[in-house]
Amino acid sequence: MTVSFSYGGKELSEESRITIGNKPIADYIVSIAILFNQGVKRIVIKGKGDKISKAVAVYNAVKDRMGDVIRLENVRIGSEDRRGKLVSFIEITIEKLI
Numbered sequence: 001m002t003v004s005f006s007y008g009g010k011e012l013s014e015e016s017r018i019t020i021g022n023k024p025i026a027d028y029i030v031s032i033a034i035l036f037n038q039g040v041k042r043i044v045i046k047g048k049g050d051k052i053s054k055a056v057a058v059y060n061a062v063k064d065r066m067g068d069v070i071r072l073e074n075v076r077i078g079s080e081d082r083r084g085k086l087v088s089f090i091e092i093t094i095e096k097l098i
Contacts, residue, residue, distance in 0.1 A: 016040045020047040020055045028058045029065065036066075036096045042073065045092040048080075052090045059092045070094045 016035050018028060032043055047055025063070065074093040079086040 014040065015042040015044065017044045017046060018058075020045065020051040020058060025054065025058055025061055029061050032058075032062050032094075033066075036070075040096075042093060042095045045094065046089060048082075048089045049087050052088060055090055055092060059094065062094065069098050070096055 018031060018035075020028065028045075032045075035043055045055050045058055047053070059072075063072075071094065072092070073095045074091075076091040076093075077089070079088045081087075
C-alpha cells in the first residue's frame, strides 16, 4: 500500500523512485536527501544496463553520508524487455529509519 500526502502543493508518497541516468552521482545523492527530508520513507534506486554500477555507487555514497539513518531494505535484480531486447536492471530499496 502506498500512502500519499501533499507537501508544498506537490503530492508525495511513502515511496519514491529514482532512475539512474547521465547526471553526476552527487545530483542523485542530493535528490535522495531532499526526498527523505520531505517525508518520503522509502526510495527505490533503479539502474538499467550500463547504469547498474552507477546505481550501486549512488547507494554506497548515500550510505556513507547518512550512515545509520537509512537501511538497505531490498535488492532486486532482473531483466526487462525493451523494444525486443532484454535489458538487465537492479532496484535498490532504502528506507529512512529516523
